[in-house]
Amino acid sequence: MSTNTLDAARLRTELAGSLVLPGDPGWDEARQAWQLAVDQRPDAVVVATTTDDVIATVNAARAAGLRVAAQSTGHNAAPLGSLAGTVLLRTSGMTGISVDPTAATVRVGAGLLWGDVTAAVAPHGLTGLAGTAADVGVVGYTLGGGLSWLGRAHGLAANHVISADVVTADGVLRHVSADSEPELFWAIRGGGGSFAVVAALEISLVPVPELHGGTLFFPLERAAQVLEAWREWTALVPREITSVGRLLRFPPVPEIPEPVRGQSFAVVEVVSLLGGTATDELLAPLRDLGPVLDTVHPTTPVELATIHMDPPGPAPAVGDGFLLTDLTAEALDTFLSVTGPDADFPLLSTEIRHLGGALAPDESTGGAVSGFEARYALFTAALTPDEASVKATHVVLDRLRDALRAWTAPVSYLNFAERRGGAPFADETTLQRLRQVKDRYDPADVIRGNHHVEPHSR
Structure with missing residues (x-):
């Protein structure tokens, strides 16, 4: 299909936002994903600013025999694959926000970033279940489940x-809500973006307790000692503690802060909802190991987005992840045999996140994915400035996945799965129910998600 089948002249008259076609000024900017390693080439891009823009785009695309892929920032864009025959609907201009501090809720437009929301609700002593980076879109993150620094205490954002x-x-x-079209409401909470284009979400917020957060840095050469101590520690901490065991190999580039630039570390990142005394007591076994840098301190919800040191803007990066049913001593040894200081492992970051607590599936009866039958989540990423580095990174990622196969969960976490062909993000019963929702609302498969659920007719 081509843009010749799209009634571009009519669509432009219906849009408050803009329609951008190949060859138009601003085309490359309009089609660019946050992941610069992904070269998106849709038939057209609509930059929407209103809900009416979304309606007009869906109607025009359907009439032309094209499909629609909604995208705010373009995080985790790679699984979309080819966008031939697709209108890319950029929702980044839909940035309305309304906070109800009495009800502890916020209504957000489809283009809002978590950093914007966190800053808006913080003065009311509230926060949402944001991810580790401030520039991630609220809607895409939440449709995929949403794994937060506060997740072990409050569950998934979805x-x-x-x-x-x-x-x-x-x-x-x-x-859509629990009382209005409940099956569609169920599907979008953790099932991804295959079922409808979300124009706005209403989200419940949580009160902000006394927060502590930061990172313990150790030389990479001590990775085995540090991560083994962290592994044992995670079996003992309460759900008010969320942590990450991570290996970092920082390149010597100006974008990396001076204290860590060009160096490699084994780190433990921690966020605690407990008071200072209780947090210090729980951290004592890890601090006794003698970190070279300890940044754990009283913090705010806004500052939580700095702990993980995610890139502050679009980057040429490739990553992938999967869930681990457990992290035994043998599993950790296997992990380190591939990623540790003695291994030829050139990737920037490899992390293991502690799950459990309110992230367990029996803790919530939310949407399609409301928890994880896994105790840990693994994610690893690399900077990939060219196609050769992308391919080389995929080889390394496959080697790590193969090594840990004995501990890999049968389902994945949608937001950490940045390639096609891995484990499904839900069990077969859930996937069948999702297909039934797709059959009802989109039997012609007009709406595309990055981890797509097809109707039974496809």
């Missing part, structure tokens, strides 16, 4: 969605 305004493949704006 479980905190109260309602959503969505546009389905027939161009109809629907308000």
